Amino acid sequence: MIRTRGLTKQYGAVRAVDGVGLDVREGDVYGFLGANGSGKTTTVRMLLGLVLPTSGAMEVLGSSMPAARAQVLPRVGALVEGPGAHAHLSGRTNLDLLDRAGRDRLATGARAERITEVLAEVGLDPADRRPVRTYSLGMRQRLGLAAALLRRPALLVLDEPTNGLDPQGIGEIRDLLLRLNAAGTTVFLSSHLLAEVEQLCTRVGVIDRGRLVLQEPLEGLLTPPGVVAVSTPETGRAASLLGRRVLGAEPGRLLVESWDPAALNAELVGAGVPVTAFGPWRRELEQVVREATAVRRDPVLPDPPEDAAPAGTREYLSTRP
Numbered sequence: 001m002i003r004t005r006g007l008t009k010q011y012g013a014v015r016a017v018d019g020v021g022l023d024v025r026e027g028d029v030y031g032f033l034g035a036n037g038s039g040k041t042t043t044v045r046m047l048l049g050l051v052l053p054t055s056g057a058m059e060v061l062g063s064s065m066p067a068a069r070a071q072v073l074p075r076v077g078a079l080v081e082g083p084g085a086h087a088h089l090s091g092r093t094n095l096d097l098l099d100r101a102g103r104d105r106l107a108t109g110a111r112a113e114r115i116t117e118v119l120a121e122v123g124l125d126p127a128d129r130r131p132v133r134t135y136s137l138g139m140r141q142r143l144g145l146a147a148a149l150l151r152r153p154a155l156l157v158l159d160e161p162t163n164g165l166d167p168q169g170i171g172e173i174r175d176l177l178l179r180l181n182a183a184g185t186t187v188f189l190s191s192h193l194l195a196e197v198e199q200l201c202t203r204v205g206v207i208d209r210g211r212l213v214l215q216e217p218l219e220g221l222l223t224p225p226g227v228v229a230v231s232t233p234e235t236g237r238a239a240s241l242l243g244r245r246v247l248g249a250e251p252g253r254l255l256v257e258s259w260d261p262a263a264l265n266a267e268l269v270g271a272g273v274p275v276t277a278f279g280p281w282r283r284e285l286e287q288v289v290r291e292a293t294a295v296r297r298d299p300v301l302p303d304p305p306e307d308a309a310p311a312g313t314r315e316y317l318s319t320r321p
């Protein structure tokens, strides 16, 4: 749905986006994560043909951008920072004008019906005639999303879609995006909110100072395959038994490399090590992102016990898929 190669944008001395290779597949809810100023908005603007790349290549819906923008953009629903709307007109009238101005505009009756539908979908009252200038930031954001949905796009590209929404609003938009995705829409959203991405996305790309430092399916990042968390009051004894298989340790718990958890459990119990909890190691997205954005810092892992694996094996956890 989106593929970029070496996508770069230079603003004077600032390389806002630096050699980014995005790969967004059909059916993804792709979370494009990055701190403020990391290059998210510039990337999104390039994808939508609003900013020209300095170098690199982009394909959206299988066509080269920005060359094919006239064919591609009508099939992409976009919400970019600060949705623009005519402040003196109602949300409904804004959507009506937007559709009339576009290619392949809807017939009048169908348009009114579709506008009612999308307003209700994003949680705005279709009968509300107040001008947009009276809208809260959250309502404007919802209106921007309604505009993005108007043409039932195959791909949604959303820059910080929950900006300005309260927790309830964030939850509603999350549910809406999940519903749309279940019905076949691919979603690409930028965000600086780890929790939002963790709850919504199937794939994650992390951009740090213009560079894409990570791009993986979310589940594999949170639960790296082949790593088991073993809780035991006797970590020292378990660590000497397991040797180099111990990847990390914290009080009362070891992280152990194992592709056969049943055998590992049997080995521990057989050796008389009391195991109080045992299961796949799950970590927070925050930890994953901290590791991915750390510059030649040690990966954020608990220290292994003295008698366990050498320090180098910790690297393994931070780099494995």
Ligand SMILES: Nc1ncnc2c1ncn2[C@@H]1O[C@H](COP(=O)(O)OP(=O)(O)OP(=O)(O)O)[C@@H](O)[C@H]1O
Binding pocket: 011, 014, 015, 016, 034, 035, 036, 037, 038, 039, 040, 041, 042, 043, 192
């Ligand atoms: N038009 C511009 N001219 C000069 N520098 C720019 C321009 N647009 C962005 N930048 C710079 O490029 C870098 C990336 O900005 P960008 O807005 O893409 O980041 P972002 O991740 O979207 O951040 P935010 O979440 O704050 O919007 C920043 O250093 C920014 O100052």
